[in-house]
Amino acid sequence: MELILKENVHGLGYKDDIVTVKDGYGRNYLIPTGKAVIASVSAKKMLAEELKQRAHKLEKIKNDALALAEKLAAIEPITIVTKVSATGAIYGSVNNLHIAEELGKRGFEIDRKIIAVKDVKSIGSHQATVKLHKEVSVEIPFEVVAEEA
Structure with a gap:
C-alpha cells in the first residue's frame, strides 16, 4: 500500500514522503491516527503542487533576507x-x-x-x-x- 506521510514517523520516513507499507499497518494504524493518507493520483498531484508552492515561499523569504543583509x-x-x-x-x-x-x-x-x-x-x-x-x-x-x- 502506498501512502503519503503527513508527519514524521520514526523508522519509516519524514513528512511528505511517499512510502510503501503493508496493508494492515497502513489501514489499522497510519491512516486512522492521521499520520498518513492513501497516495492516490490526485493526492500525489496535490503534494507536488504544495511542495512547489512552499519552495516559492521559502525562496521569497531567503531573497528578502539577502536584500536586508x-x-x-x-x-x-x-x-x-x-x-x-x-x-x-x-x-x-x-x-x-x-x-x-x-x-x-x-x-x-x-x-x-x-x-x-x-x-x-x-x-x-x-x-x-x-x-x-x-x-x-x-x-x-x-x-x-x-x-x-
Whole structure:
C-alpha cells in the first residue's frame, strides 16, 4: 500500500514522503491516527503542487533576507557609549540588546534574538553576527567607547 506521510514517523520516513507499507499497518494504524493518507493520483498531484508552492515561499523569504543583509552590510559601524571605570573596564557588558537598539535608531527593526554577540566587557572594536535566515547572516562591526564624565 502506498501512502503519503503527513508527519514524521520514526523508522519509516519524514513528512511528505511517499512510502510503501503493508496493508494492515497502513489501514489499522497510519491512516486512522492521521499520520498518513492513501497516495492516490490526485493526492500525489496535490503534494507536488504544495511542495512547489512552499519552495516559492521559502525562496521569497531567503531573497528578502539577502536584500536586508546587503543593506545591513552597507551601514557605518555602530558606536555604543558606555560607562567605564578608571582602569578602563566596562560596568556591566555590551550585548545583543544594545546592538538591536542602535540598529532600531537607524531604521532597522531587528529582533535581538537573532543577533549573536559575546558579552563585550572591554572598549574597542568588535563584531556582531545577525542571522537573518538559516543560510544568510551578516557581520555588523561596532565600536565601544567610554562615556565622557
